[in-house]
Amino acid sequence: MRKKAVLITFMMLFVLSAILSGCGGGNNSAGNTGNAGNTEAANTAGQNSESEGTKKTKLSGKVTFLTNRTDMIGKEYDEYLKRFNEKYxxxxxxxxxxxxxxxxQLKVRMASGELPDLMFVPDIPNSDLPKYFAELDDMPFSSELTFKDFKSYEGKLYGITTGNASSGIVYNKKAFADAGITEIPxxxxxFLAACEKLKQNGVIPLSSNFKDKWPLGSWVYDLPRLIENNPNFPxxxxxxxxxxxxxNGxxxxxxxxxxxxxxxxxxxxxxxxxxxxxxxxIANGKMAMYYLGNWVINQVIGVGAExxxxxxxxxxxxxxxxTRAGLSPDFFYAVNKDSKxxxxxxxFLTWLIEDSGxxxxxxxxxxxxxxxxxxxxxAEFQALAVELQEGVADDPEVIQISNKAQIDLPAIAQEFVLAKDPQTVFDKWNKAWAKAKKDLGY
Structure with a gap:
């Protein structure tokens, strides 16, 4: 009986409290009810936000990043770490x-099962990506990513481009002005007329780094598809x-x-x-131009150019x-699927893409x-209303044939330029291509 009386008393107090709360708003009760609802929603949202933020900052652990940018270790990477640790x-x-x-180096570590947590995707078939790397479709910026198809397999994303580069002419403006070149060709x-003016002024018009071979890449990877106006030409x-x-291209x-x-x-x-x-x-004007990706701009500035x-x-x-130029991705970030x-x-990868700069x-x-x-x-480049032609991923079958035929496009460019009869160079490599294609059953 005592318990029943206590319960009745409690219920009466609850009802009285509710009535008093309803009366407290006077003639503006509807508005107060609305505000109360918003406040409750805001408090709930705030709690959720705080919980989410706490979740982020409470992440812990050690992340190893194998990078090819050894020049940034002990320099820019230290500054990145300081900023990243403010959040995590x-x-x-x-x-x-x-x-x-x-x-x-990365392939050796893949074979030994000793991959770092974060790295760049090595030169392997996309079909092998799931063996080593985590799916990245859940990244917060995945819908904004460019070149998603390059490192994907069966609709799953495994690699994220570090940045994109467009091929073009990087040039020394003073060298142009001193040679009397007043407008961009x-x-x-x-362009040939500008080269002649530079040459007559004692300046090497274009630095090709011909002997090093790899700087000829724009001439064999980007320009042929631009000339054909066909991203899939290769x-x-x-x-x-x-x-x-x-x-052809x-x-x-x-x-x-x-x-x-x-x-x-x-x-x-x-x-x-x-x-x-x-x-x-290029920085001091002894040479006037490169035909390379925009990635080289900061490197020229870094050695002394204004x-x-x-x-x-x-x-x-x-x-x-x-005004057409090629657009291609650089290295692709990947995450070790077995990372602890x-x-x-x-x-950390999200921070690198969104906040590092x-x-x-x-x-x-x-x-x-x-x-x-x-x-x-x-910004200057984009102001020219340049049409950027995005490259497409290499066909695995084309890669397979090229490897068997030992096709090295920059090396072919070297042969072509030095040959008295360039057609003989093409004849040799066409023969190698056709044989490899036949041997592989294509």
Whole structure:
């Protein structure tokens, strides 16, 4: 009986409390009820937000990052870590410097099962990506990513581009002005005329770094597909036994490079070039131009060039007046699927993409769509209304045939430029391609 009485008393107090609460608002009770509801929702949202924030900052663990940017270790990476730890104080980042052959080093570690938590995707078939790397479709910016198909398999994302580069002419503005070049060349004939003026003024018009081979990449990977106005042009080699012809993208592109060499617009001795020295020569005006990706801009500035003295414009590869340039991704981040600190690693990767500013430091365009570059040269480039043609992923079958035929496009460019009869160079490699294609059953 006593328990029943207590219960009745409690219920009466509860009802009285509710009545008094309803009366407290006077004639504005409806408005107060609305405010009370909003306050409750706001409090709930605040609690959820706080919980989410606490979850983020409470992530902990050690993340190892194997990077090829050894020049940033002890410098920019230290500053990155300081900023990152302001948000995630309990995550420790350890930067490991990749050796000269990063790709081979990573493959050795893959074979031994000793992968770091975060790395760049090595040169492996996309079908092997799930064996080693975590899916990244759950990253908060995944819908904004560019070049998602490059490192995906069966609809799953495994690699995220560190940044994107466009091929174009990086040039010394003072060298142009001193040679009497007052406007950016918009046609191939105008480009040749500019080269002649530079040459007459004692300046090497274009630094090709011919001997090093890899700097010829823009001439064999980007320009052929631009000339064809076909992003998939490199993969269409699969449909022919003669992929290299004088009248297609490869022949036309390499003919332009050979014309520059024959006219004396490249280094005086193209067989003895020096990459590091060339950056200094572009910076001080002994050389005027590169045909490379925009990533080289900050490197030239880094060796002494005044930032406002370095410009960037698309190579005018014909006389149509077009402004088209290739857009390609750089290295791709990947996360070890067996990482003991998977969420911490993903948090660091998210921070690298969204907050680090690495793309501006490295001279890249953002890996996220619609982000404006802070690099003045890229702003200048984009102001020219350049049509950026995005590359497409290499067809695995084309890669397989190329490997069997030992096709090395920059090496073919070297042979082509030095040959008295470039057609013989194409004949040799067409034969190798056709044989490899047949042997593999394609």
């Amino acid at each position: 104080p309990d995550i420790k980042i350890e930067f490991e410097g990749g050796q000269t052959d990063y790709n081979q 918009k046609t191939w004939d105008e 993969n269409e080699k699969l449909n022919t036994d003669t992929p290299f012809t004088m009248d 490869y022949g036309k592109s390499l003919s332009l490079l050979k014309e520059l060499a024959d006219k004396g617009y490249l280094e005086k001795d193209i067989n003895s070039t020096n990459w590091e020295q060339s950056k200094k020569d 930032a406002d003295n370095i410009g960037f414009f698309p190579l005018p590869y014909d006389n149509s007046g077009q 600190n998977l969420e911490a690693t993903k948090a 690495y793309e501006d430091f490295a001279g890249f365009m953002s890996p996220l769509e619609g982000r404006e570059s802070k690099l003045p040269q890229l």
